[in-house]
Amino acid sequence: MKIGLTGGIGSGKSTVANFLREAGAAVIDTDAIARQLSGPGGAAMPAIATEFGPAMLTTEGALNRVAMRDLAFSDPSAKQRLEAVLHPLIGAQTLAESAAAEQTGARLIIFDVPLLVESGRWRHRVARVLVVDCTEQTQLDRVAARPGWTLAAAAAVLAAQASRAQRRASADALIYNEGLSLGALKAQVLHLADRWHPAK
Numbered sequence: 001m002k003i004g005l006t007g008g009i010g011s012g013k014s015t016v017a018n019f020l021r022e023a024g025a026a027v028i029d030t031d032a033i034a035r036q037l038s039g040p041g042g043a044a045m046p047a048i049a050t051e052f053g054p055a056m057l058t059t060e061g062a063l064n065r066v067a068m069r070d071l072a073f074s075d076p077s078a079k080q081r082l083e084a085v086l087h088p089l090i091g092a093q094t095l096a097e098s099a100a101a102e103q104t105g106a107r108l109i110i111f112d113v114p115l116l117v118e119s120g121r122w123r124h125r126v127a128r129v130l131v132v133d134c135t136e137q138t139q140l141d142r143v144a145a146r147p148g149w150t151l152a153a154a155a156a157v158l159a160a161q162a163s164r165a166q167r168r169a170s171a172d173a174l175i176y177n178e179g180l181s182l183g184a185l186k187a188q189v190l191h192l193a194d195r196w197h198p199a200k
């Protein structure tokens, strides 16, 4: 079964994805694919260099992520141009990884897609949508605690994403990751994994 996993920035998607991976699921991480595509020699780099010029490149020829984050989340048209380059490539790579996971016999395939609700291209590809939710304050606190981030930067990303209510409206299952210990979160994830893919 294919599951779409989504949630706002800092909601806990990667943590949930890791628990699902430990439970035997194949996880396809679209943030990781985006990073690979825009790393040194990445397939998106020629188009990014053409679109944004040298100011958005590192000396190794990768995307300068902090500069692009500042630009994309303060200028919606720049975000759109970046997405126009990356999203088709992310989509193609995700489908290739999904086909490879099916070949290896994986029965639970997780598409970890931050923008599943915002983008129309994912819903029809998955049987169920799992939403990880928490309060916006908790999202901001978690993201601002990351090296290189500020509260203002976290708030700018949050403002560019779907609302919690929009995401919840798309959920077949929801994990409310607020005030939960990691152990309690893991127990909820394992319960869901067992419901969708019984261990016999």
Ligand SMILES: CC(C)(COP(=O)(O)OP(=O)(O)OC[C@H]1O[C@@H](n2cnc3c(N)ncnc32)[C@H](O)[C@@H]1O)[C@@H](O)C(=O)NCCC(=O)NCCS
Pocket (backbone or CB within 6 Å): 008, 009, 010, 030, 031, 034, 038, 063, 064, 065, 066, 068, 069, 072, 079, 082, 083, 086, 090, 113, 114, 115, 157, 160, 161
């Ligand atoms: C703008 C970029 C360079 C910032 O890089 P940075 O290393 O600071 O952040 P990272 O990639 O780890 O993303 C962190 C979180 O930001 C949010 N986010 C990323 N891209 C977007 C976007 N286009 N719109 C809204 N939120 C986004 C997600 O919640 C994501 O989990 C990077 O996020 C990027 O290339 N985004 C465009 C590709 C994309 O849309 N990725 C989402 C996966 S489909």
Ligand SMILES: Nc1ncnc2c1ncn2[C@@H]1O[C@H](COP(=O)(O)OP(=O)(O)OP(=O)(O)O)[C@@H](O)[C@H]1O
Pocket (backbone or CB within 6 Å): 007, 008, 009, 010, 011, 012, 013, 014, 015, 016, 031, 114, 142, 143, 177, 178, 179, 180, 181, 182, 185
């Ligand atoms: N229940 C929890 N208890 C303690 N820490 C948590 C919990 N859930 C998530 N975290 C922590 O919060 C931070 C954000 O979680 P995570 O990276 O999983 O979010 P994310 O949704 O994948 O973020 P992003 O959108 O930026 O990719 C991480 O440091 C993670 O360890």
